[in-house]
Amino acid sequence: MSGPAGDRRLLPLRPAPEADAPLYVLYRGPLASCNYDCPYCPFAKRVDPPALLRADRAALHRFADWVAATTDRRLSVLFTPWGEGLTRSWYRETIIRLSHLPHVDRVAIQTNLAARTGWLADADRDTAALWTTYHPRQVRRDRFLARCRELDALGVRYSVGIVGLPEHLDEARALRALLPPRVYLWVNAADGHVYPAAEEAAWTALDPRFGDSVRPHPSRGLPCHAGETAISVLGDGTVRRCHFVPAAIGNLYDGSWRAALRPRSCPNAACDCHIGYVHLKPLGLRDVYRDGLLERVVHRVEEFT
Template sequence: MTSDPAPWEWEFDWHLTNRCNFYCEYCHPQIRYVLNKKHLTEPDPDLVVRRFEDLDRACLVHMSGGEPFLFPGFVELCAGLTRRNWISINTNLASPELVARFATEVDPSRVAKIVAALHVPERERLGLPMGEYAESFRILRKAGFDVVALYVLYPPLLPRLREDLTTLAALGVEPLRAKVFKGVYGGRRYPESYTEAERELILANSGEYNFNRPYLDGMLAFRGQPCTAGMTSFKVTVTGDVRRCASVPTSYGNLYDGTFQPAAVPEPCPAKRVLVLSQCMAYLVDPPQPASAPAAAARP
């Protein structure tokens, strides 16, 4: 996640719950139409903490969903995990009371990153004021957490992008990343279908997110290249099954029942199309280097 040597040996990308208080139009179809309609019984936080500690490795646990703060006992889970490991969180910040508790009960030095997704249309649909999001954002920043806002560049949102970014900056929501949409809209696949004008707008307003350009340039597959996914980085499903990554479902046992076993050596990537480019860049044995996007100062 940074250019400095990481204090952890293994990384886990954990889809820890199907629960979500949003129903975003651009959510991945499997999550929106399948997973979020099937709420499974989540494991006890103490069990998960114990399973990670039993690995006897320093770990970074990325937590997403669904909405992580809706995991039963989420603050206790984070406090337990950060005793020996590190965490990062992808959240919509729509649980202000729990966010405030988290800010006082979890050690910020053990939280690598909090990515706070904005989901502006969904907030407007639900009548959730952006000021409430901004307040939670500021609480986390003041408590010492590395938190960054995330704006998904869904094609219908592009005409309002500059106005939204100006509004957020006035509310003190900085830094901000704008990330390309990956999926199908209007019968067209993205990010390939952005127009040239849309590409220029995206690259001028990406913030610190450096992966928009490689996505737009078609860097979507690394088939045959050796990768440490499955060896030192893993995808954990909502049922605890451990897979190689989001793009490759190779199984390595189950984290919850204690049967997880990693691969011994890096293996070539078999995916025809990757889902999370930033992870590929981190886990490939010899990754290409993404070009930096133009500075956000290009906004009018």
């Protein structure tokens, strides 16, 4: 056969995305304010003006409406705000709403756990989950642990993390001893900090997955779930394959994201953030986290405590 139709038949078939797999959606709106002033965070103690907060609320409501209407695909949603979202009522209300949607497998958010937790009683706790981080210089340990006990009483899935700075090590050890064994304690390597062997071993004793964080993963050319079964969404609906590849692959609200989903390789030299490298296929981390992927809960916590 000749002509355009015949030419297309001679082209190699492009593998289809994993159509039956859940689509992992990482959402980040304009919000950038936080109630903490951690020295390792560029958004510490930033105050958003009222206009930006209104824009963030409107963008989040629009996104939630999209999730509610997109019933032809199973969805798992992680909110990754630059700031602290749970101090804002619209994030709490949205998590409650999305948790009750039958086509949403998980809805989670990264949080410092400073906000109250009682609102989670209105959520479906089989679906809602928290990725929490303990910042020792910002909150007393007993206060943070009291929040954790509230989550335990509510039956909410959560992980607890800490930044692996030398001055945090004693606090991390105390935290591990006081947390329930079933709660996974993860450690993020601090940006720019070099870990001598003994220091790395000390952190690995607390989190055997610390090695995933301590060294960047060479990633250029490696196959990645990002852009296939995971996407990053900005407040205006811009869709990227992940937070760390700025090129847009479509827009959530005009439907162009659907045709863009396909197997992809990473264009970056290295990937050094958990929400990025967890999707690198050669690392096999989806098998490590399984249904705890978004809230950073390993599948078998008892193996890591």
